[in-house]
Amino acid sequence: xxxxxxxxxxxxxxxxxxxxxxxxxxxxxxxxxxxxxxxxxxxxxxxxxxxxxxxxxxxxxxxxxxxxxxxxxxxxxxxxxxxxxxxxxxxxxxxxxxxxxxxxxxxxxx
Amino acid sequence: xxxxxxxxxxxxxxxxxxxxxxxxxxxxxxxxxxxxxxxxxxxxxxxxxxxxxxxxxxxxxxxxxxxxxxxxxxxxxxxxxxxxxxxxxxxxxxxxxxxxxxxxxxxxxx
DNA sequence: ACAACATTTGGCGATTTTGCCAAATGATCA
DNA sequence: TGATCATTTGGCAAAATCGCCAAATGTTGT
Numbered sequence: 001x002x003x004x005x006x007x008x009x010x011x012x013x014x015x016x017x018x019x020x021x022x023x024x025x026x027x028x029x030x031x032x033x034x035x036x037x038x039x040x041x042x043x044x045x046x047x048x049x050x051x052x053x054x055x056x057x058x059x060x061x062x063x064x065x066x067x068x069x070x071x072x073x074x075x076x077x078x079x080x081x082x083x084x085x086x087x088x089x090x091x092x093x094x095x096x097x098x099x100x101x102x103x104x105x106x107x108x109x110x
Numbered sequence: 111x112x113x114x115x116x117x118x119x120x121x122x123x124x125x126x127x128x129x130x131x132x133x134x135x136x137x138x139x140x141x142x143x144x145x146x147x148x149x150x151x152x153x154x155x156x157x158x159x160x161x162x163x164x165x166x167x168x169x170x171x172x173x174x175x176x177x178x179x180x181x182x183x184x185x186x187x188x189x190x191x192x193x194x195x196x197x198x199x200x201x202x203x204x205x206x207x208x209x210x211x212x213x214x215x216x217x218x219x220x
Numbered sequence: 221a222c223a224a225c226a227t228t229t230g231g232c233g234a235t236t237t238t239g240c241c242a243a244a245t246g247a248t249c250a
Numbered sequence: 251t252g253a254t255c256a257t258t259t260g261g262c263a264a265a266a267t268c269g270c271c272a273a274a275t276g277t278t279g280t
Contacts, residue, residue, distance in 0.1 A: 002137045002161055013136040013143075016204045024134040025268085026123040027112045033123075042227060051112055055269050057228055067211035076226050076277040083210055086203035093196035094126045100193055101177035135238085152257060165239050167258055186247040186256050 022066030023090065027051065028059050031080075035069060036088050039081035132176030133200065137161065138169050141190075145179060146198050149191035 002010065023029055031045060046056045060080060063069045068087060072079050112120065133139055141155060156166045170190060173179045178197060182189050 002140070002159055009140075010136070013140050015208055016201070017134055017136040017139050019204050019207050020130060020139065020200065021134040024127055024131040026120070026127040029127050029130065030112070030119075030123050043225095046227095049112055052270055053226085054228075054271080058269085061228080067207045067214075073227095073276090078227065084203060084206050086206055089199045089203055090130065091126070093194060093199055094129050096194050096196055097129050097177045098125055104177075153255095156257095162240055163256085164241080164258075168239080171258080183246090183257095188257065 019066045019068065022062050022068055023087075025059065025062075027056070028063055031056075031059060031063065032068065032082065032087060033091070035080060035082050036085070039072075039079045041077040041079045043077065045080070129176045129178065132172050132178055133197075135169065135172075137166070138173055141166075141169060141173065142178065142192065142197060143201070145190060145192045146195070149189050151187040151189045153187065155190070 002013075023032060027049060030049070034040060034045065034048065042053075042057065042060065045060070046053050049056050060069070060071075064071055064080075068083060069080050070083050072081075112123075133142060137159060140159065144150060144155065144158065152163075152167065152170065155170070156163045159166050170179070170181070174181055174190075178193060179190050180193050182191075
């Protein structure tokens with residue numbers, strides 16, 4: 001019900017938003033950043049995050065449902081890894097936006 | 111209170127998440143996509159979206175607050191445009207994730 | 221089978237986001 | 251000045267998200 005005319009277009013943007021939404025949380029962003037260095041099991045990830053294990057698990061399932069990461073069970077542990085390394089391009093651009101904003105603030109002060 | 115040890119790291123990921131969060135909505139994604147083709151005034155944008163004008167205006171202000179877009183008033187109209195074209199890299203990657211997921215589903219069916 | 225470990229799921233209150241309406245603000249023009 | 255157009259802001263109810271606890275599930279080793 002948001003974008004006019006085209007039903008398909010609407011669905012397309014919803015699908016895209018779901019993926020971006022999956023990254024739209026500090027903890028999940030941190031997880032993606034860590035996984036970009038290589039696969040990790042849940043216990044390694046929870047060791048780095050100050051939240052309940054169940055909370056971390058839910059963050060992981062959001063990322064998995066979006067198709068950004070994938071899991072693999074080995075013994076009693078579950079290992080997660082990125083499915084698309086292009087995700088890292090996000091960070092570069094985000095950093096760019098942060099820098100630009102910081103620069104604009106400086107200009108205002110000058 | 112999410113990522114262990116480092117206070118600065120925490121703030122960094124929060125700042126990044128804020129920017130990604132700004133894109134994490136179908137309507138806002140649509141707006142960014144449209145603005146990637148060139149600047150547009152609010153009335154042009156609202157003409158393409160089936161929602162209250164005030165709703166669109168609020169979406170625009172979220173994008174503006176995140177530093178992704180900027181506005182410029184000309185006469186009685188306000189024109190918006192992207193601040194960083196790298197934002198478009200997001201779409202490519204998102205499309206990639208969607209395709210990969212679709213492929214995985216096909217494999218399951220086969 | 222039982223205890224211990226790793227992870228996920230259910231549920232629930234607290235917080236945040238969303239979207240509409242109505243009202244306010246600002247610019248243009250008669 | 252008053253009317254009208256363009257846009258933003260305030261407020262509020264509905265919906266979605268977040269994070270904890272407790273409980274369930276699955277695995278390993280005894």
